[in-house]
Amino acid sequence: MGRRVGVGFVLQPEERYLGLLEPVFGELGDYFEIAPETTWWAEEDGSLRTNGFAERFAELGERWAPASAVSKPFVAHGVGLSLGGARPEDRPRQRRWQRRIAEDHRRFNFAWLSDHLAVTDIGGEAHALPLPLVPTPTVAALVRRRLAELRSIVPAVAVENAAHMFTFGDPLEETELIAGVLELPGSHLLLDLYNLVMMAENMGFAAADYLARIDLSRVIELHIAGGSWSPDGWLPSGRSYLLDSHSSAVPEAVWSLLEQVLPRCTGLRGVTLERMEGTVGEGDVRAIEAELRRLRAVVEASG
Amino acid sequence: MSEERSSSELGRADDPAEVGVAQLVALEEGLAVALRARDPERALAELALRPELGGLGRRVAAISGDGFRLSALLVARLRFERLVQGSDDASAWFDRDPGGFAAAFRRYHASVPASALFPVDEAELFSRWCEDAALDP
Numbered sequence: 001m002g003r004r005v006g007v008g009f010v011l012q013p014e015e016r017y018l019g020l021l022e023p024v025f026g027e028l029g030d031y032f033e034i035a036p037e038t039t040w041w042a043e044e045d046g047s048l049r050t051n052g053f054a055e056r057f058a059e060l061g062e063r064w065a066p067a068s069a070v071s072k073p074f075v076a077h078g079v080g081l082s083l084g085g086a087r088p089e090d091r092p093r094q095r096r097w098q099r100r101i102a103e104d105h106r107r108f109n110f111a112w113l114s115d116h117l118a119v120t121d122i123g124g125e126a127h128a129l130p131l132p133l134v135p136t137p138t139v140a141a142l143v144r145r146r147l148a149e150l151r152s153i154v155p156a157v158a159v160e161n162a163a164h165m166f167t168f169g170d171p172l173e174e175t176e177l178i179a180g181v182l183e184l185p186g187s188h189l190l191l192d193l194y195n196l197v198m199m200a201e202n203m204g205f206a207a208a209d210y211l212a213r214i215d216l217s218r219v220i221e222l223h224i225a226g227g228s229w230s231p232d233g234w235l236p237s238g239r240s241y242l243l244d245s246h247s248s249a250v251p252e253a254v255w256s257l258l259e260q261v262l263p264r265c266t267g268l269r270g271v272t273l274e275r276m277e278g279t280v281g282e283g284d285v286r287a288i289e290a291e292l293r294r295l296r297a298v299v300e301a302s303g
Numbered sequence: 304m305s306e307e308r309s310s311s312e313l314g315r316a317d318d319p320a321e322v323g324v325a326q327l328v329a330l331e332e333g334l335a336v337a338l339r340a341r342d343p344e345r346a347l348a349e350l351a352l353r354p355e356l357g358g359l360g361r362r363v364a365a366i367s368g369d370g371f372r373l374s375a376l377l378v379a380r381l382r383f384e385r386l387v388q389g390s391d392d393a394s395a396w397f398d399r400d401p402g403g404f405a406a407a408f409r410r411y412h413a414s415v416p417a418s419a420l421f422p423v424d425e426a427e428l429f430s431r432w433c434e435d436a437a438l439d440p
Contacts, residue, residue: 042421080420086327123335125417127379129374131334134362136322165377168362168368202370234376239369243377 004263006270008221009074011060013038013053014277018060020285021275026064028292031073031111031271033056036082036104038099046093048100058107074108075270076101076154076219077190077246082121083146083159086131090121094146100154112156112220112269114190115144115298117177118164132164135173140180147187158188158220163195163244171203175213179255185218188220188267193257194274196249198227198242207257219265224258224295225274226250246276250291262302270297323335324357339413343375344368379412386422386429389422393429407438 009025010033011018025032039054060070081097082090101113118130118201133139143159159181162174178189191214200207226248229240250273262268273295275288333353337346350356352365386408387394397404412433419425433439 037420040421078385086324086331088328097407119331122338123332125335126420127335127338127378127417128385129378131374132360133325134322134330138322138324138327162430165367166369167364168359230373235369235372237369241370241373250379254419 003266003268003298005268005302006073007292007299008033008270008272009292010034010272010274011057012277013051017280018056019274019275020280021288022047022060024061024289024292026072028289028296029064029072031075031270032061032273032300033075034108036076036078036101039104040100041104046096048096049105054104054107057278059225061066061108067166071109073111073143075272076104076108076110076113076289077272078113078115079130080120080126080128081115081146081150082119083115083279084139084210085119086119086139086142087121087124089124093121093255096151098149102260105154109113110160112188113154113156114188114221116164117174118160119191130164132162132163132167133177134168135177140177140183143177143181144184144187147181147184151186152186152299156186156220160190160223161191161195162201163192163198165202165241167203171199171205172210172213173211178214182218187218189201190215190216190221190223191216191219191261191265192225194223194225194227194246195244195253195260195280197253198244199253201242211257211261214245215268216261216264219261222261222265222268222271223274224250224254226231226254228250242253245279246274247279249287255294258295259302260297262278262299271295298300322357326355326357326359329353330359333363337375338378339417340375341413343372346374347371353425360405375404378417379409380427382412382417385419385422385425389424390426391417393426395417407436 007029008031009029013040034057034157039050040048041051042048061074110149116130117133119126120131122131147157196207196210225246227243227245228247230243232240273291315434333350335345337350347366352358387397411429415428415432423433
């Protein structure tokens with residue numbers, strides 16, 4: 001029996017985005033991906049409560065449920081868990097987030113949970129931008145420990161390869177960090193193909209060299225997206241970088257990589273098209289629909 | 304065998320496996336400050352020389368200056384968006400006086416650690432800073 005790979009789409013906490021795209025992702029998506037923290041707000045004591053988007057996302061899941069289920073499936077993809085952070089002082093926050101995720105899981109029944117191979121709570125500051133990790137055994141152990149805690153909440157967990165503007169040395173060392181993290185049994189990789197293309201372009205390596213160093217059988221999910229170049233005037237040097245902005249069409253380099261890796265990702269369960277809130281107007285809807293249809297065709301052609 | 308030692312594939316001669324949590328914490332604290340500095344590249348160069356980083360200093364010294372400066376810009380941009388999303392006052396100030404608001408935001412970002420996770424908390428931080436700075440948003 002062949003594997004069953006779903007096609008997913010990201011739900012963002014923005015009414016305009018959801019309103020414009022609902023007919024598209026409702027009809028063409030097999031599952032919805034959400035960032036759990038976009039459905040929260042914090043009380044003064046730090047405890048986390050759900051905002052209106054938790055209800056909104058759940059309603060969308062129920063409205064577009066397949067005939068045999070009460071909801072369209074959900075997967076969780078966080079940004080702020082800070083899996084690789086080293087500060088012991090961040091542990092209480094992480095525990096609060098884990099408790100909140102456990103409550104969210106009771107509502108959404110996440111098929112799997114992922115976050116970035118990065119640090120976001122850095123030196124006690126919440127910088128929101130996932131920042132790179134030093135590829136050392138100590139860091140791999142920190143990430144494994146957090147993943148093991150999360151796996152006790154959602155049985156399938158994954159880390160996503162990075163989209164950074166700098167690294168602590170050779171960017172290909174990230175593959176060694178991933179291997180160290182995946183020593184945790186039952187953990188997986190979320191391979192973001194746009195991130196890989198972006199890093200290869202900005203850091204000057206070949207995506208194929210990166211792919212040759214990772215175990216693709218551990219990939220549970222693939223991400224595809226499009227981005228933009230930083231304006232020339234942002235840096236005194238005048239240099240532009242490809243940004244992880246999820247703001248435009250998926251480039252052909254990403255589609256090409258997708259076709260290459262799909263047959264090799266033997267444990268794959270889903271491919272998700274990502275798009276950022278604030279980047280979708282009425283004129284983008286048909287293009288996103290076409291991308292989802294193309295994605296399904298590519299997935300089905302891969303067997 | 305400890306979990307820290309089980310990742311035998313990681314580690315280099317110049318960055319050995321004995322990189323410990325204390326060094327990583329010192330690195331994170333230094334990077335957090337450098338990312339909000341008025342001159343992030345200069346702050347990064349100073350961070351690379353700090354003895355508490357040990358062997359990690361060599362890795363910090365090798366960071367791309369452009370890449371770090373761009374990261375600092377993105378950090379500021381994300382905080383800016385978080386603030387205007389969480390604060391009607393800040394959003395209105397930006398609409399009527401973009402230059403004045405941007406200047407105030409730069410001062411705020413450089414002087415106030417980014418401890419807020421959610422827009423409403425960023426708005427509260429900014430409101431307190433405006434009071435302290437005798438600014439009326």
